[in-house]
Every structure is written in structure tokens, then in C-alpha cells.
Amino acid sequence: MASFWEYANPLKFMRTTDWLLPIVAVAAAVVTSTGLIWGFFYTPDDFRQGATVKIVFLHVPAAMMAINAWVMMLVASLVWLIRRHHVSALAAKAAAPVGLVMTLIGLITGSVWGQPMWGTWWAWDPRLTSFLILFLFYLGYIALWAAIDDPDTGADLTAVLCIVGSVFAVLSRYAAIFWNQGLHQGASLSVAPGTRMDWAYKAPLYISMTGFGLIFLALVLAGTRTEIRARRMKALVMRERMA
Amino acid sequence: MGPEPGTLALIAPGILWVGALLACLLSLDRIFALDYEDGSLDLLATAPVPLEAVVTIKALAHWLTTGLPLVLISPVMGLLLFLPGEAYLWLILSLLLGTPALSVIGTFGAALTVGLKRGGLLLSLLVLPLYIPTLVFGAEVVARGAQGLSTATPLALLAGITLGAVALLPFASALVLRINLR
Numbered sequence: 472m473a474s475f476w477e478y479a480n481p482l483k484f485m486r487t488t489d490w491l492l493p494i495v496a497v498a499a500a501v502v503t504s505t506g507l508i509w510g511f512f513y514t515p516d517d518f519r520q521g522a523t524v525k526i527v528f529l530h531v532p533a534a535m536m537a538i539n540a541w542v543m544m545l546v547a548s549l550v551w552l553i554r555r556h557h558v559s560a561l562a563a564k565a566a567a568p569v570g571l572v573m574t575l576i577g578l579i580t581g582s583v584w585g586q587p588m589w590g591t592w593w594a595w596d597p598r599l600t601s602f603l604i605l606f607l608f609y610l611g612y613i614a615l616w617a618a619i620d621d622p623d624t625g626a627d628l629t630a631v632l633c634i635v636g637s638v639f640a641v642l643s644r645y646a647a648i649f650w651n652q653g654l655h656q657g658a659s660l661s662v663a664p665g666t667r668m669d670w671a672y673k674a675p676l677y678i679s680m681t682g683f684g685l686i687f688l689a690l691v692l693a694g695t696r697t698e699i700r701a702r703r704m705k706a707l708v709m710r711e712r713m714a
Numbered sequence: 715m716g717p718e719p720g721t722l723a724l725i726a727p728g729i730l731w732v733g734a735l736l737a738c739l740l741s742l743d744r745i746f747a748l749d750y751e752d753g754s755l756d757l758l759a760t761a762p763v764p765l766e767a768v769v770t771i772k773a774l775a776h777w778l779t780t781g782l783p784l785v786l787i788s789p790v791m792g793l794l795l796f797l798p799g800e801a802y803l804w805l806i807l808s809l810l811l812g813t814p815a816l817s818v819i820g821t822f823g824a825a826l827t828v829g830l831k832r833g834g835l836l837l838s839l840l841v842l843p844l845y846i847p848t849l850v851f852g853a854e855v856v857a858r859g860a861q862g863l864s865t866a867t868p869l870a871l872l873a874g875i876t877l878g879a880v881a882l883l884p885f886a887s888a889l890v891l892r893i894n895l896r
Contacts, residue, residue, distance in 0.1 A: 607842060608843050611840040614840075615826070618833070624894065627890075627893040631893075635883070636843070639844045639846075639847060643847050646847040646850040650850045
């Protein structure tokens with residue numbers, strides 16, 4: 472019985488992802504393009520929102536992955552702090568830029584969608600505010616990784632930052648909700664997906680969400696492999712110098 | 715923004731709290747920097763006092779030199795911004811309750827970036843998102859106080875954040891300090 476922790480061994484990880492990564496990458500490309508093409512070209516226009524509603528197929532999956540990426544980083548950070556598996560720390564490092572871009576896609580598509588729907592590019596709605604804060608958290612996390620030379624120190628510090636940041640990110644989310652409702656009446660600007668959506672929209676949306684999950688997986692695997700190779704190269708250079 | 719009393723009074727709660735936050739931010743990188751440079755931080759880390767206690771005292775010292783003066787000077791600042799009369803009590807109370815959280819969270823940020831040469835900007839970037847809940851609830855207390863509304867909820871949440879931060883964050887700060895001194 473193979474244990475999940477076997478993949479903490481970089482060699483085993485590299486060997487497995489060697490054949491897994493192309494499969495995941497191709498699957499990500501196929502599923503995402505299916506979801507997006509279906510969503511953009513083969514769904515009817517909404518009777519009130521028109522064709523603008525179709526940005527949902529980009530907006531919701533990106534926003535979902537922006538949050539999921541942070542959760543994955545949190546789990547990976549905990550694994551690193553508790554079990555000291557280097558692959559875990561490197562996976563967290565590789566996930567951060569992907570999460571940052573997903574947050575940015577969520578913010579930009581939301582802004583583009585908000586312009587015709589709400590008549591504004593930006594509103595201090597709780598969700599928008601939370602995402603802006605999440606964006607700052609990603610920036611800080613990536614900047615801290617970049618600022619520290621020693622890889623183990625960097626992994627430790629960013630892991631602690633990720634854990635503390637998670638607590639404050641949740642607090643910020645509730646603070647944003649509280650703040651907004653404190654000033655205005657509960658504005659129901661955000662459209663909850665999946666609740667009262669027709670299957671004509673729901674099916675491509677689910678496919679697109681799966682596709683974005685696969686994209687994230689493929690990019691994190693590729694990023695982790697790059698990090699592992701960079702570590703090996705560094706070790707080789709060091710050995711060269713010592714000899 | 716203009717000098718109109720009406721406009722200033724409207725934005726005073728937010729401005730005063732943002733001002734307090736920025737004033738805290740400015741002095742954060744001095745919490746550990748000097749001790750790190752002259753080696754006294756290593757002595758503190760090896761001292762019989764737990765590092766968690768050292769970190770807590772450091773945060774307290776930061777609060778005494780930054781947070782407390784801000785609390786004391788805040789009525790004058792409120793006067794300059796035409797803060798409504800009924801909001802003064804809430805301004806002082808919210809700053810008194812909230813600024814300790816700013817110092818404790820800031821100490822965590824300072825501990826995180828202590829070994830870095832150009833840590834100042836990074837420190838601000840790391841600490842700013844951590845400050846947001848404190849800022850929101852603190853400013854909300856004053857804003858509600860100025861409008862004569864009930865301030866109990868944001869005040870309780872603000873106190874909750876401060877107590878939670880004071881109780882838990884020193885452990886995280888001490889942890890990252892140990893990592894940085896390794």
C-alpha cells in the first residue's frame with residue numbers, strides 16, 4: 472500500500488509528475504477550452520444581463536481558485552512546518568503566483584462585468600474588498616519568499632506568515648461584510664452562482680471550474696518541478712565550488 | 715478635501731484611525747532592528763526569560779511609545795478635524811482598545827523581517843493587510859459614535875481582535891524570531 476507521504480520524496484515526486492504533468496496539462500487545456508467555448512458561444516443570452524453574463528465562466532472559476540490556492544498553500548505550509556517535507560514548501564511557493572494571477576483575473580473580470588451591470592468599475596462591496604485584501608496577502612507572501620536568501624528560513628517564515636495571514640484573511644472578510652452593512656443596507660449586488668441558475672449555464676460553468684482546477688494543478692506541478700530542479704542546480708554549483 | 719467643517723467631520727473617524735495606523739507603521743522596523751544589529755537580540759533569545767515574553771514586552775514598549783501618545787493626542791486631532799462632540803469618548807476608547815493590537819501585529823511583522831537588509835517596504839506590505847480588521851472595527855466605533863448609534867458591536871469585536879492578538883501572536887512572533895536567529 473503506497474502512502475501519500477511517499478511523494479514527499481523529491482525523487483519519487485519528480486518521477487511521478489514526469490508522466491502525470493503532461494496528462495494534467497492536456498486535460499486542463501481540453502476541459503477549460505470546452506467549458507469556455509461552450510459557455511461563451513453555445514449558451515443563450517440572459518434576458519436581463521444580455522451577453523455580459525457570459526463572463527461568469529471566467530470570473531467564478533478564477534475567484535474560486537484564488538481562494539482554493541490560498542487554502543492549498545495553508546495546508547502545504549502546515550505540512551512543511553510539521554513534517555519538514557521540502558516538496559510541500561516548494562509546492563506552496565509555486566502556488567502563490569498562480570493564486571495571485573487568479574485573484575487578479577477575478578478582480579479584472581469582475582470589474583469589466585460590473586461596469587455595464589452596476590454602472591461602476593469598482594464598489595466597496597464586501598466580496599470585492601475581500602479580494603483586494605487577498606491580493607495584498609498574495610503580494611506579501613511572494614515578496615517575503617523573494618526577499619530571503621536561505622531556502623529553509625524562507626520556507627519557515629512564509630509558512631508562519633501563511634498561517635497567521637489565513638486567520639486575518641478570514642477576519643478581514645467578516646470585517647468587510649460588517650463594514651459595508653454598517654454603512655449601507657445589505658446590498659445584494661453579487662450573483663450567487665449555482666443557486667437559481669439554469670443547467671444551460673450550470674453545466675459549462677462546472678466544466679470551466681474543473682478546467683481551472685486542472686490548470687492550477689498543472690501550473691503548481693510544473694512550478695514545483697522547476698523549484699526542485701533549481702535546488703538541485705544550486706547544490707551542484709555548490710559541490711563544484713567545494714571541489 | 716478642503717477645509718469645510720462638514721466634510722472634515724464626516725471623514726474624521728476614518729482619517730484619525732488611518733493616521734494612527736500609519737504612525738504605528740512608521741516605527742515598526744525599529745522594534746528589533748537595533749537589537750539585531752548590535753547582537754543584544756541574541757542575548758535576549760538565550761536569556762532565561764522565554765522569547766514569547768521578550769516579544770510581548772517589546773510590543774508593550776512599542777505601544778507605550780507610539781500607541782499611548784496617539785491616544786493622548788487624539789482629542790486634539792479630533793478638534794482639528796471638527797469631530798462631533800459625542801464621538802470623542804469613542805475615539806479615545808477605540809484607540810485605547812485597538813492600538814495594542816496594532817503594536818502586537820506590527821511586532822510580528824518586525825520579527826518576520828528582522829534579518830532583511832531592505833525590510834522596511836516589505837514590512838509595510840506584510841503588515842498592512844493584517845491591520846485591516848482592526849482598522850475597520852476601530853473606525854466603525856468612531857463613525858457610529860459620531861452618528862449617535864450604538865457602538866457595542868464594533869467595540870466588542872475590536873476588543874476581541876486585540877485580546878486574541880495579544881494572547882496568540884507573541885507565540886508566532888517568537889517562533890519567527892527563533893527562525894531568523896538560527
